[in-house]
Amino acid sequence: MTGIDVGTHTVRVLVGEYLIGHRYPKVLAVVAKDSRGLRHGYVVNLDEVSASVGEALSAAENMAKLKLKRAYLAIGGVTLESRTADASVAVSRADQEVTEVDVKRVLELCESSIPDHANRTVIQSYPLAFKLDGKKVLGRPTGFKGGKLEARSIFITCLTQHLNDLENAVIANGIAVEDVIPSPIAASMVTLTKVQRMAGCVLANIGSETTSIAVFEEGIPLSVRVFPIGSRDITNDIALGLKISLDEAERIKTGIEDPGVTHKKLDEIIDARLSDMFELIEAHLKKLGRNGLLPAGIVMTGGGSGVPDIESLAKKALRLPARLGSLENGTMQKMPGADPAWAVAYGLVLAVNMSTGEESRGSQIMAGTKAQILKWFRELLP
Secondary structure, three states: OEEEEEOOOEEEEEEEEOOOOOOOOEEEEEEEEEOOOEEOOEEOOHHHHHHHHHHHHHHHHHHHOOOOOEEEEEEOOOOOEEEEEEEEEEOOOOOOEOOHHHHHHHHHHHHHOOOOOOOEEEEEEEEEEEEEOOEEEOOOOOOOEOOEEEEEEEEEEEEHHHHHHHHHHHHOOOOEEEEEEEHHHHHHHHHOOHHHHHHOEEEEEEOOOOEEEEEEEOOEEEEEEEEOOOHHHHHHHHHHHHOOOHHHHHHHHOOOOOOOOOHHHHHHHHHHHHHHHHHHHHHHHHHHOOOOOOOOOEEEEOHHHHOOOHHHHHHHHHOOOEEEOOOOOOOHHHOOOOOHHHHHHHHHHHHHHHOOOOOOOOOOOOOOOHHHHHHHHHHHOO
16 A cells, blocks of 8 residues: 655655554555645646656655555645535435435535535545434434434535646556545544544644644544645744744754754744644634534644644643644554654555545545445444
8 A cells, every 4th residue: 555645845655565464554665755846735836746756656666665556645735625514305215214315315415515616626525413303313314214304514625626736746657546535634544543533632734834634523524624834934934033044944943953042032933833823723623613622632743743842832822632643553653763744644554444445436536425434424433
């Protein structure tokens, strides 16, 4: 299995091999190469993106000592977001028993009712809740009796043009795209436990120019959002504030080099930009009615999560428990240099084996057959 995470700053390719009797993969290759041709996570120069992806794939093939033919691709960028939609249908059977046909109909109607959907493609969808004759159904609605079935679903979407460009950058290198998975969902496979997803938490993947978040509750993502702010903004602020080069600023930001100034001044620069980031997250949680109300708190991952003291700043700003995500599953944590920046790429490989049978359909995206979505939904129920 191959996972490709194309970020604004870095292209990461991870190749894993599943062995019989093992739940987690043996990691054969991890390659990171400089990324070109992206801005805030979306493609601005297809040729440059394709070339940088090709360099990473070639290095991964050399490391793994095999020819790569297929891959799972993560998609992020500021065009990625979630929408919710509601729909209702009349139960079709004369005895008013709800069947899978009724569930499929209402979920399809939800998808056709997504607001502001022009120029966007659904990547993944999840049913959030069902009602029968106005009363909430706990679990599956099939088998219950009633006249009116209602559903609310969440749809993770992105701009169709961005999706096509990203896929074409991979396909141009002779790699078939098995499926596309939203970056926050892929990262959650590695950094969140089932207990955290059920209790309620927000996963923040801090990249170079973007910060993507996924809010989970009762095992299901309630919302996905990407903000145009990342760790590069912190680097830029340090460079301007201390009148130094960007390379020096990056080393100071990550604690590799002494700033040569008081730590108080450096902390003020970093804290100001992180405060902007956490304010955006707090505002989004407030819209969802979840600010200060997620027991499992915020889990931070991605290359930008290594800023010193970020946990205490997040805890103070969001009034939630805060911790850094760790690659706890499988063999990844045993590899030298493994860090949260690899959460998305590793999560792509894990998601394939840990999925609930969602069918791969080549370059057709995971709009999802409704029967498979229902199967996934049932397995999440306590």
